[in-house]
Amino acid sequence: MATNKMIIPVIVGIVIIGSAVAAISMDQGSDTMEVEDTVNKEVKPLEETLPEIEEKIKEIEDINFENEYSPKPREWMTSGPFQVDRKEYVLGEKIFIRASGLSYDEKGQVAILRPLNSSHYSVYLTIPFDGAEKPSFNYYVEPQLTKTRGFCTAEDFIGDWRVVFRGTDYPNLEFSITEEILPGEEEDYQPVC
Template sequence: MNKNVIISIGIGIIIIVVGIIAITNQEPSTMEVEDTLNKELLPNEEITPEVQEKLDEIEKINLENEYSPKDREWITSGPFQIDRSEYVLGEKIFLRIGGLGYDEKGQVAFLRPLNTTHYSVYLTIPFDGAEKTTFNYYLEPQLSKTRGYCTIEDFIGDWRVVFRGTEYPNLEFKITEQILPGSESNFEPVC
């Protein structure tokens, strides 16, 4: 029995020694990374005129592409108002209707340009002063294969807002080819 205990203790000691050797010979699992947060990433040599010209060109493009929404203008025709005269693709067009007469009933028709002289109805919004004298509506032109709006060219240009059933003059606004940053994927051709 003593012999079995001595063999067991010996095997245990050998396992412990082999484990210690294996642990001390392992390489660390972490890597040292140079701290570059506070270091300048430019090379030590002078910037060449060609490189400076490219940097200036990139900065100019970034400034041109910087987006800031136009101020609200509230273009008005009777009780109807839209918030701007110019929108970029992806911006919502805000229609505000306030103070409809009890007997005023009709449709607000948003007409998109087909060419310089013709328009097509994009959307109509019914209104009835007997039911509601004030309400708001948001409209965002979007590509749709089923409706036949395939590319951004279907939306760019001078739009009209017509108030059917009334004598109020039309409103006009423009949608430019610029796309609201972050919504570029919404305007990839669908047809």
């Protein structure tokens, strides 16, 4: 009885598979479709370019040329073991500060001062250092507008900045930020207050 129950599903399966194979082999040549061969075809340029198109292409090329930007080469101003990578930045560029070879007993702060006017500065950021814990480090600073800190417009960053090494006798370093904005960063320097 158990064998009869197994034989019936096997026979049904064979009949279904056989029918499917027969149907496929009978249909093989009847339903063919022609597909256009576009792989080997060439796109042919227009014989004459329309003046409007030429004008638009020229306009796009001019805009790209105006927006072309390349950062100034690194100059590495040095004060003791500390270095700043450039003398001049545009808004949106990162200021790269590094220290290498701090003595074991050197401890203090790198104070980055932004200009308030031609003779006064305000602390923008301090970076603590301790040669006993870490004899070298890299740090990026990117001045950004923020309502909570009171940096409302791009003008808050434009001018001559100073880097002071508190706790040491190393001379200060200076760099400037111009009013030019890094292409693509214009939206980041719209007034926030």
